[in-house]
Amino acid sequence: xxxxxxxxxxxxxxxxxxxxxxxxxxxxxxxxxxxxxxxxxxxxxxxxxxxxxxxxxxxxxxxxxxxxxxxxxxxxxxxxxxxxxxxxxxxxxxxxxxxxxxxxxxxxxxxxxxxxxxxxxx
Numbered sequence: 638x639x640x641x642x643x644x645x646x647x648x649x650x651x652x653x654x655x656x657x658x659x660x661x662x663x664x665x666x667x668x669x670x671x672x673x674x675x676x677x678x679x680x681x682x683x684x685x686x687x688x689x690x691x692x693x694x695x696x697x698x699x700x701x702x703x704x705x706x707x708x709x710x711x712x713x714x715x716x717x718x719x720x721x722x723x724x725x726x727x728x729x730x731x732x733x734x735x736x737x738x739x740x741x742x743x744x745x746x747x748x749x750x751x752x753x754x755x756x757x758x759x
């Protein structure tokens with residue numbers, strides 16, 4: 638096992654669709670989230686805003702089956718190669734990277750977040 642380098646207990650995780658190679662999202666993980674991901678085969682992260690662990694898809698049903706985890710050369714960033722169920726972004730888009738800097742929407746909207754999360758403005 639690599640000696641991963643955490644910043645304030647967290648390491649950034651880039652999430653990539655294993656089939657299409659599209660970047661789906663970026664999140665943070667702590668040691669426990671990585672351990673759970675390894676044990677269960679499903680992506681776990683640490684929410685900085687909620688200050689707790691979370692399993693991707695626990696509310697939406699849009700799970701990420703992790704097929705492979707890669708580390709960068711400095712061992713301070715990870716890539717989860719995943720099989721995505723549904724969409725990755727909580728706003729309803731397939732990827733969190735669905736806009737250009739000028740605000741042009743380039744991504745595919747897959748679901749209505751107000752219906753999935755049952756609360757407006759999630």
